[in-house]
Amino acid sequence: DTEVTQTPKHLVMGMTNKKSLKCEQHMGHRAMYWYKQKAKKPPELMFVYSYEKLSINESVPSRFSPECPNSSLLNLHLHALQPEDSALYLCASSQDPPRQETQYFGPGTRLLVL
Amino acid sequence: AQKVTQAQTEISVVEKEDVTLDCVYETRDTTYYLFWYKQPPSGELVFLIRRNSFDEQNEISGRYSWNFQKSTSSFNFTITASQVVDSAVYFCALSLRGSEKLVFGKGTKLTVNP
Numbered sequence: 001d002t003e004v005t006q007t008p009k010h011l012v013m014g015m016t017n018k019k020s021l022k023c024e025q026h027m028g029h030r031a032m033y034w035y036k037q038k039a040k041k042p043p044e045l046m047f048v049y050s051y052e053k054l055s056i057n058e059s060v061p062s063r064f065s066p067e068c069p070n071s072s073l074l075n076l077h078l079h080a081l082q083p084e085d086s087a088l089y090l091c092a093s094s095q096d097p098p099r100q101e102t103q104y105f106g107p108g109t110r111l112l113v114l
Numbered sequence: 115a116q117k118v119t120q121a122q123t124e125i126s127v128v129e130k131e132d133v134t135l136d137c138v139y140e141t142r143d144t145t146y147y148l149f150w151y152k153q154p155p156s157g158e159l160v161f162l163i164r165r166n167s168f169d170e171q172n173e174i175s176g177r178y179s180w181n182f183q184k185s186t187s188s189f190n191f192t193i194t195a196s197q198v199v200d201s202a203v204y205f206c207a208l209s210l211r212g213s214e215k216l217v218f219g220k221g222t223k224l225t226v227n228p
Contacts, residue, residue, distance in 0.1 A: 042220055050214065090159060100166075102149065105151070105159035107157060
């Protein structure tokens with residue numbers, strides 16, 4: 001079962017709001033990823049957690065704050081976002097990071113910042 | 115530097131036609147991995163295939179086939195007898211050994227008309 005779930009599916013927030021995106025996988029994968037995807041563009045990597053530790057931060061603004069409470073869960077905390085942060089946010093997971101395992105993606109959260 | 119080029123931005127075909135999506139990659143590494151993902155309008159990135167650089171065998175899965183040629187640094191994807199459900203954006207991607215990053219091409223939007 002290669003399933004990654006994400007909640008919520010859609011989110012509308014104002015620039016002063018605080019919200020969180022959630023991602024969950026039960027495949028025993030040890031790496032989890034956040035991507036941002038603007039319309040008609042490929043996904044852009046934001047963060048990678050490997051064995052529950054942040055291993056990559058692609059110079060993402062601090063208004064995005066990732067959290068990995070355990071190996072199955074990944075959160076993305078949002079605060080003081082800008083309208084240009086409106087995008088599809090995709091979560092992915094892979095089995096064993098050093099071995100270049102396939103990344104499996106969730107359905108995404110469509111975020112609109114007003 | 116690594117790069118993936120999908121020169122076809124958009125392709126439109128009529129149902130039952132065969133269609134080939136092109137992917138050309140650049141890397142100086144000898145060990146790398148190539149992927150194809152499908153992204154339907156719903157947004158989820160669906161994994162289709164993974165190939166490592168030492169395996170040049172072509173692969174067929176139902177109506178889908180992939181042609182990997184190291185000599186031309188290409189990893190092309192062919193859909194035989196296309197169907198409307200094949201309409202999506204298709205991404206080719208590359209990752210290197212020791213890296214958790216996927217380098218995506220810009221994607222090819224395929225529209226299959228009835």
